Amino acid sequence: MKLVIVGCGGMGSYQAKKFIESGTEIVGAVDHNSAHRKAFCERYGITHSSDSFENLSAFVGLADAISCATSDISHKDCCLEGLDHGFALFCEKPLGYNKDHVNAIGDAAGKARVPAMINFSKRNIGAMHALRNVVLSKALGDILLVEIHYLQSWVLTSAWGDWRTTPRWMWRLQPSVSRGGCLADLGSHLIDLLHFVFNQVSFQESRRLVTLKDLVDTKTISLEPSLFDTFFLESSPDLPPALVDYEGTLLVGDAIPCKLHCSQVASGFDDALSLVVHGSLATVRFDSTLSRNTVTVVYTDGREETLAGPAVLSTYELFTRWVDTGISAHPDLADGIFAQNVLEDMLQCQ
Structure with a gap:
């Protein structure tokens, strides 16, 4: 290609x-x-x-x-x-x-x-495929609750560069360029992972929303007044300030409650992704801060099992193969449209 x-x-x-x-x-x-x-x-x-x-x-x-x-x-x-x-x-x-x-x-x-694909790159993590296989195997029994988090802190720490002046971070907090803030940046990955594992995903309610302006107003974050219009669009009040922290509830699979949290201001977390599925017989957990290669299954009788993720082709390899050979792959544009529809429902809360 x-x-x-x-x-x-x-x-x-x-x-x-x-x-x-x-x-x-x-x-x-x-x-x-x-x-x-x-x-x-x-x-x-x-x-x-x-x-x-x-x-x-x-x-x-x-x-x-x-x-x-x-x-x-x-x-x-x-x-x-x-x-x-x-x-x-x-x-x-x-x-x-x-x-x-x-x-x-x-x-x-x-x-x-x-050929057309969207780069939901968290599907490149082999451990996510292992977790999906556990869920599909029914080894967890009845699924009772799902928790999914994607936590970063660069808006607080500027650890990856000063977002006030560095273009690659600046635009993520500008509503005229990226409408969803942390929901578009991080939440879209979470929606896709839930779609990958459970197929069905729908929005239920928002529980906590924090915008960049909230943190500037409380002086948690400093921002020069000359940059207010850049980030808060005071000349365009129809676009709310970027979300930097969001918590909400989704329904996945057969109406299973799912607690979702994404943040760019989660102190102590550089880039942490986790997915936990609680069942009546066992719980399966993925936590990128512990391992990106394995998941842990904990059974109700106290037994623990560590499962390695299979080798998987990355989105980059899958797209190259599709163009070169005609073998189609996911995540495709239908997956991207699905995630956007859920994202739109979540953004209505603003």
């Missing part, structure tokens, strides 16, 4: 590394930031580049596919442009800025009839 990466920032660079490992040739790069684009092309030996995805026609005959690694608000236009020129599509999560955007992408992909 020959690929054009649209968006040469942090995610685009990570994707390039993973795609090259999967045997893909990166033949083109697109980014409006000339410094990012130049550095990206030099790093990966790319000779063809552009400053706009509106110029994707220049890559027809040179590339088989595009990867959209831009900010959320640009996904629709980037994906539609690529699909219009017959490129296979790989898109970062969430699929779009809102439901209308993702439906437009889905309609265009249906007409184009090309």
